[in-house]
Amino acid sequence: MAKPSLAVDVAGIRMKNPVTTASGTFGFGSEYAPFVDLNRLGAIVVKGTTLNPRPGNPPPRIVETPAGILNSIGLQNPGVEHFIEAALPYLRQFDLPVIVNIAGDTVEEYAALAARLNGVPGVAALEVNISCPNVKKGGLAFGADPGSAAAVVQEVKSATRLPVVVKLSPNVTSIVQVAEAVVKAGADALSMINTLLGMVIDIRRRRPVLANVMGGLSGPAIRPVAVRAVWQVYRALKVPIVGMGGIVTAGDALEFIMAGATAVAVGTANFINPRATLDIIEGIERFLEEEGIKDIRELIGAAHR
Amino acid sequence: MAKPSLAVDVAGIRMKNPVTTASGTFGFGSEYAPFVDLNRLGAIVVKGTTLNPRPGNPPPRIVETPAGILNSIGLQNPGVEHFIEAALPYLRQFDLPVIVNIAGDTVEEYAALAARLNGVPGVAALEVNISCPNVKKGGLAFGADPGSAAAVVQEVKSATRLPVVVKLSPNVTSIVQVAEAVVKAGADALSMINTLLGMVIDIRRRRPVLANVMGGLSGPAIRPVAVRAVWQVYRALKVPIVGMGGIVTAGDALEFIMAGATAVAVGTANFINPRATLDIIEGIERFLEEEGIKDIRELIGAAHR
Amino acid sequence: MATDITARIIKQEQVGLGQYRMNLYAPEIASRAVPGQFVYIRCSSSLDPLLRRPLSIHGVNRERGELLLLYQVIGRGTSLLAAKRQGDQLPVMGPLGRGFTLPEPERRVILVGGGIGVAPLVFLGNELVRRKNPVLMLVGARSIHHLPLGREGGNNVPFNVTVATDDGTCGYHGPVTDLLERALAGREVDMVYACGPGGMLRQTAMLLARYGLPGEFSLEERMGCGVGACLSCVCKTTGEGERPFRYRRVCVEGPVFRADQLVWDQEECING
Amino acid sequence: MATDITARIIKQEQVGLGQYRMNLYAPEIASRAVPGQFVYIRCSSSLDPLLRRPLSIHGVNRERGELLLLYQVIGRGTSLLAAKRQGDQLPVMGPLGRGFTLPEPERRVILVGGGIGVAPLVFLGNELVRRKNPVLMLVGARSIHHLPLGREGGNNVPFNVTVATDDGTCGYHGPVTDLLERALAGREVDMVYACGPGGMLRQTAMLLARYGLPGEFSLEERMGCGVGACLSCVCKTTGEGERPFRYRRVCVEGPVFRADQLVWDQEECING
Numbered sequence A, B: 001m002a003k004p005s006l007a008v009d010v011a012g013i014r015m016k017n018p019v020t021t022a023s024g025t026f027g028f029g030s031e032y033a034p035f036v037d038l039n040r041l042g043a044i045v046v047k048g049t050t051l052n053p054r055p056g057n058p059p060p061r062i063v064e065t066p067a068g069i070l071n072s073i074g075l076q077n078p079g080v081e082h083f084i085e086a087a088l089p090y091l092r093q094f095d096l097p098v099i100v101n102i103a104g105d106t107v108e109e110y111a112a113l114a115a116r117l118n119g120v121p122g123v124a125a126l127e128v129n130i131s132c133p134n135v136k137k138g139g140l141a142f143g144a145d146p147g148s149a150a151a152v153v154q155e156v157k158s159a160t161r162l163p164v165v166v167k168l169s170p171n172v173t174s175i176v177q178v179a180e181a182v183v184k185a186g187a188d189a190l191s192m193i194n195t196l197l198g199m200v201i202d203i204r205r206r207r208p209v210l211a212n213v214m215g216g217l218s219g220p221a222i223r224p225v226a227v228r229a230v231w232q233v234y235r236a237l238k239v240p241i242v243g244m245g246g247i248v249t250a251g252d253a254l255e256f257i258m259a260g261a262t263a264v265a266v267g268t269a270n271f272i273n274p275r276a277t278l279d280i281i282e283g284i285e286r287f288l289e290e291e292g293i294k295d296i297r298e299l300i301g302a303a304h305r
Numbered sequence C, D: 001m002a003t004d005i006t007a008r009i010i011k012q013e014q015v016g017l018g019q020y021r022m023n024l025y026a027p028e029i030a031s032r033a034v035p036g037q038f039v040y041i042r043c044s045s046s047l048d049p050l051l052r053r054p055l056s057i058h059g060v061n062r063e064r065g066e067l068l069l070l071y072q073v074i075g076r077g078t079s080l081l082a083a084k085r086q087g088d089q090l091p092v093m094g095p096l097g098r099g100f101t102l103p104e105p106e107r108r109v110i111l112v113g114g115g116i117g118v119a120p121l122v123f124l125g126n127e128l129v130r131r132k133n134p135v136l137m138l139v140g141a142r143s144i145h146h147l148p149l150g151r152e153g154g155n156n157v158p159f160n161v162t163v164a165t166d167d168g169t170c171g172y173h174g175p176v177t178d179l180l181e182r183a184l185a186g187r188e189v190d191m192v193y194a195c196g197p198g199g200m201l202r203q204t205a206m207l208l209a210r211y212g213l214p215g216e217f218s219l220e221e222r223m224g225c226g227v228g229a230c231l232s233c234v235c236k237t238t239g240e241g242e243r244p245f246r247y248r249r250v251c252v253e254g255p256v257f258r259a260d261q262l263v264w265d266q267e268e269c270i271n272g
């Protein structure tokens, strides 16, 4: 029997399989190269990039929670110029679509980033992070309101010819409403979910564990919320979705695909198994073989039918 | 040394310790009587009650998730008359404030329930559930919008002289906004959080596991989200808070108290340890002794200072 | 009344393909258990998996204070259980639920077990034999390797056992309900007790209705609390008055239900 | 280059109050490890606890392909580790991080270990002795029961060990940094390596600055990935140019840092 086809296309991003990495959990790729042949990934989404370098939040920045973690990195990154000069050339060696996650404090910053990355060789798409809970200005604020989310997307779209994936926050009353607004504003695809806002208190010290008080909850704990978000948005809109949130196994990834995701991203799971992405790709292939399915695309949204 | 004082007062509900039960996880009390001396609880919150009996949703109604569960009970209950006749007399035997959790499809239903329960001997307070994700009408819809949440609370308040605790949903962009609206409308206390909306897909059957498709996520997985909600509302408002969401140990309960809760409710943990409430009460007492604290009230909101 | 205790594993042995028998020291539960009741076991002290797992009581040894369980490895909970060794301790709640109604003496009884569904029926069968009821057990399994009582199952129990396998590797080749139908046609029976997969129970219910015989089934549903508090574990049963049906809790109103009480339209349910 | 392997436990023994030494069969890691590097271990296959745990490499036996760890039970992860038995298998990533810079031959070295902080220093000390550096180890612990190298610690290692305890039950009665100060005052030393609680490191850094001596510290921070990808594990270090400071990743830019590179205002950090 022929091997099943795993290839998918997300708004023009051609992926050899539906598995990519979640921004901020896979660095700029080289960090995981000892464990993962990057050529085998469907795509890579790199750490959130800003116009200027950012120091990030003070430590502690991470704390373990039941089946999850809270992080408050605060978008520490070397800035877009450094990314283009130092990180991108490394990634260009691989047969791998590079999706650049961008964030800003103002609509103008998002637009400037999009313009700067437009036409840069080796960049396949932008992922617009309007949903990071760990920065004071911008970030979550943009993603929480359909109007401001749309404004960011509109500016980004007019500053680039790259496909624009918009990353949604689950910390909203209606993720469908935000999704509708950004799709109307031109989003070519949506990715979801970013982290849930949470906190942990150290009862002996009587203080929040994270120096930044609150952080973003990720990992298996949030998977049911993420699958639900994908399900709802797939129902409401015709737009490719990159699903993420707590994916650890191939079975978890298939849940998102059946809920309506065209591709999936692996985040926190990389921390517990550096080969998680590859194990998931192999597991998806095995599942398709077992179930006699020839093309992964047959399963997109299958749980709705 | 004298034993530390555990007593708290939540909007006139006098509790001998800060530990109560989360609605829907402890039935009407008698179910757990083989394991728990009900006289030792700070209070009991009974299963959500409606004006008329409800059959609830079809099974399966529960599915396990990483460090959590999803449920879609759908407010199955025998109706308020049956509650008053059959369940309440049993509870009256105990030295135990009984808080009745009420839900309705319309503002009128909430008001009628509140009126019916007003003055009924043995009822200490009402908990208004405007946040159940498992019913079609009402429920979450009311809790998701500050305006409709306030409308329910206003009607309930004018129909009863009992203290009114309003139970908030975490499935909103700003829980503080909803909290402000219901406090303005007369809420005497707030309880939070109800479950997060989620779903799980059975990949072999390619169908949602729950017959009702979506359900409410509870258990340790959601604790960081719940602690954050209590923290935010405590910061913004002066109103007693009953904290809940994933409390399993005394340490977990103390996290909520330090975040700003005056009392806490134990839900899903009862399922894994039927004595969870008592273990938590004993653990809190031990902690106070170890730390040389004379009165639990010293710790309310301690992590803010 | 049920209790929650920490029980020590006295013995654990594999008895079939992925099938295990476990002896637990649990005198408080063993002394009170009746056939058809179950225990609710925490398989790990981690929060993942979170919930306890329900297992029927397979037998008791009251002198030794032991509880017998028979289980099939399905997923994570039962795998964790199978990895436990003698001397390990487990939180066990029980006895829970309503057991089987015992028939009048001398009434002839058939027990129908599908796969691991024999677990509670062996406890029941032993009790019935003590009460001098004539007992025949029919056991269905996928193959000779899936026979939870072993190949000569009958040798360990004080009643006759007839086996059917799906692949014909042992006993009758076909569904166990074929054996039941023959027995009912021969009018050798007054009462039927069954436990097993949904399809088997449904077929058994149809046969009982056709022959006008009473029966009781032990059901399975996903559980939360195990004590009737959370309303997670309901199955659809006949209603009264205006109500076309009523959801009843498997954990307290069951797990044993009268066959004619069950409504069979639940496609979604695990075992029915 | 680091690898991720499944390592078998060859031996596990308790060496002090809540302190354990573990031998792992991990030839791929043992062959490449240098002193100061660490491994990242998954303590359970459950999702709770979720993260791996970082432990310094305490020693290697390259012929036998073994890795030595020395650890203190703190919370759930290390408790799970302590419950493992010989033959059990664990996912282990390593060797990770940047190790200690080795000094010129003949330079006199002092190793300062606070509690379980001796773990990486023993590996380093063995290496230094092989390179013919004179080595003295100063060990601080709460009491005689908390001495991770045993009461006669020095007997198992090829260099001298002087002990200080907080309660005076063994060796000097007081902080280990008192011993260091005496040694520095006597000018017997060219280089100091330290690992231990934040307070001890801070005090050590002050002494080094006062005596104008170079030093290297092995730090601890909460980790996510362990490979430099997530930016969870940063500590505050000196900046360049306009930047007053810079957050550096303990997992790849450390865990070993030059003493004069560290900025000591992080109240919140686990160990510094």
Ligand SMILES: Cc1cc2nc3c(=O)[nH]c(=O)nc-3n(C[C@H](O)[C@H](O)[C@H](O)COP(=O)(O)OP(=O)(O)OC[C@H]3O[C@@H](n4cnc5c(N)ncnc54)[C@H](O)[C@@H]3O)c2cc1C
Binding pocket: B064, C038, C051, C052, C053, C054, C055, C056, C057, C070, C071, C072, C073, C074, C075, C076, C077, C078, C079, C116, C119, C120, C219, C220, C221, C222, C223, C250, C255, C270, C271
């Ligand atoms: C009253 C009762 C008595 C039972 N007696 C026995 C017995 O004696 N021997 C035996 O082998 N099995 C018995 N079962 C079924 C047994 O409980 C399940 O096989 C077991 O819970 C599976 O757990 P898992 O973690 O291995 O599987 P998973 O599929 O990983 O479990 C996931 C979740 O689904 C639930 N679940 C899965 N299958 C079932 C099922 N069939 N019934 C109820 N919940 C399920 C689990 O409890 C858990 O919450 C009984 C079930 C019930 C309700």
Ligand SMILES: Cc1cc2nc3c(=O)[nH]c(=O)nc-3n(C[C@H](O)[C@H](O)[C@H](O)COP(=O)(O)OP(=O)(O)OC[C@H]3O[C@@H](n4cnc5c(N)ncnc54)[C@H](O)[C@@H]3O)c2cc1C
Binding pocket: A064, D038, D051, D052, D053, D054, D055, D056, D057, D070, D071, D072, D073, D074, D075, D076, D077, D078, D079, D116, D119, D120, D219, D220, D221, D222, D223, D250, D255, D270, D271
């Ligand atoms: C590079 C490095 C090397 C280390 N080497 C050793 C060693 O050789 N021997 C030893 O006993 N300990 C060592 N530690 C500390 C050890 O990692 C922690 O004691 C351990 O992670 C505690 O886990 P737990 O689950 O038992 O505790 P918990 O407190 O339950 O852990 C909760 C979380 O906090 C983290 N955490 C807790 N304490 C620390 C800490 N001190 N440093 C970093 N993260 C922490 C855990 O990794 C986990 O994510 C080292 C730490 C680092 C960073």
Ligand SMILES: Cc1cc2nc3c(=O)[nH]c(=O)nc-3n(C[C@H](O)[C@H](O)[C@H](O)COP(=O)(O)O)c2cc1C
Binding pocket: A022, A023, A024, A025, A047, A048, A049, A071, A073, A075, A101, A129, A132, A167, A193, A194, A195, A217, A218, A219, A220, A222, A244, A245, A246, A247, A265, A266, A267, A268, A269, D224, D230, D232
């Ligand atoms: C340490 C860490 C850093 C992250 N940084 C970013 C980021 O820079 N930009 C972004 O859009 N999302 C970021 N995220 C969110 C993830 O990309 C992802 O949306 C989230 O973690 C849920 O997926 P998971 O549960 O698989 O981790 C970060 C997550 C973690 C854990």
Ligand SMILES: Cc1cc2nc3c(=O)[nH]c(=O)nc-3n(C[C@H](O)[C@H](O)[C@H](O)COP(=O)(O)O)c2cc1C
Binding pocket: B022, B023, B024, B025, B047, B048, B049, B071, B073, B075, B101, B129, B132, B167, B193, B194, B195, B217, B218, B219, B220, B222, B244, B245, B246, B247, B265, B266, B267, B268, B269, C224, C230, C231, C232
């Ligand atoms: C099975 C189940 C039934 C519930 N029923 C109700 C209900 O009737 N009314 C209500 O307000 N909340 C209900 N809840 C929500 C709980 O009261 C609680 O808010 C939530 O479970 C979070 O707490 P926990 O994580 O400790 O369980 C229910 C939760 C569960 C798990």
Ligand code: FES
Binding pocket: C222, C223, C224, C225, C226, C227, C228, C229, C230, C231, C232, C233, C234, C249, C250, C251, C252
């Ligand atoms: S499991 Fe809770 S009611 Fe049956």
Ligand code: FES
Binding pocket: D222, D223, D224, D225, D226, D227, D228, D229, D230, D231, D232, D233, D234, D249, D250, D251, D252
């Ligand atoms: S732990 Fe991820 S960067 Fe250090």
